[in-house]
Amino acid sequence: MKPVYLAVPAATLLLAATWMAGSAARAEEKPKSASPIYGVTIPDGYRQWELIAPAIEADPLNEIRSVLGNRKAVEAYRNGSLPFPDGTVLVKLAWKKAPSTEFAPATIPGEATTVQVMVKDSKKYASTGGWGFGRFVNGQAVDEAQHQTCFACHQARVRDHDFVFTRYAR
Numbered sequence: 001m002k003p004v005y006l007a008v009p010a011a012t013l014l015l016a017a018t019w020m021a022g023s024a025a026r027a028e029e030k031p032k033s034a035s036p037i038y039g040v041t042i043p044d045g046y047r048q049w050e051l052i053a054p055a056i057e058a059d060p061l062n063e064i065r066s067v068l069g070n071r072k073a074v075e076a077y078r079n080g081s082l083p084f085p086d087g088t089v090l091v092k093l094a095w096k097k098a099p100s101t102e103f104a105p106a107t108i109p110g111e112a113t114t115v116q117v118m119v120k121d122s123k124k125y126a127s128t129g130g131w132g133f134g135r136f137v138n139g140q141a142v143d144e145a146q147h148q149t150c151f152a153c154h155q156a157r158v159r160d161h162d163f164v165f166t167r168y169a170r
Ligand code: HEC
Pocket: 055, 056, 057, 065, 067, 090, 091, 092, 116, 117, 118, 133, 134, 135, 146, 147, 149, 150, 151, 153, 154, 163, 164, 165, 166, 167
């Protein structure tokens, strides 16, 4: 009786160990998608960061957006200090506008569209105002052509605010 009783958990353990080793290997095989030109990735834990401000985009984009910042970003905003220090990271989430099915006057986030990231590193990104850029769709960085547009627009319009559009919404 005893060998049979022992054989079951042993086999289960072996299976579990094999499965765990396999999934660890798979996790390593899939590196995070990095943006062309800048090598920016989606930062870990950004969804727990603080809200800086929302934004609404009219036609044709029709989006609701939220800009979140890490601790360095939030401190700089609260102190009103510019330029943002190295290590500042800003993440913009975007969704298509959707009508609420539960309350007609309300517009709510529909399908998620992009996650965009700006990372401050004044040495590494000296030629683009100290900012590295990344745009991601479904977690994957978009092409180089799109990344060539980022700094040009931010530079043309918000050079005097350290190339950052978003102001802190109090
Ligand atoms: C044609 C202009 C334009 C281009 C091109 C552009 N942005 Fe922006 N970006 C904006 C505006 C306007 C905002 C302010 C928030 C909003 O309205 O969405 C913004 C906000 C951001 C923010 C939040 C911080 C801030 O500056 O307010 C990030 C992060 C960002 N953009 C990343 C990118 C990346 C990455 C690219 C290139 C792939 C890019 N942007 C290209 C106009 C632009």
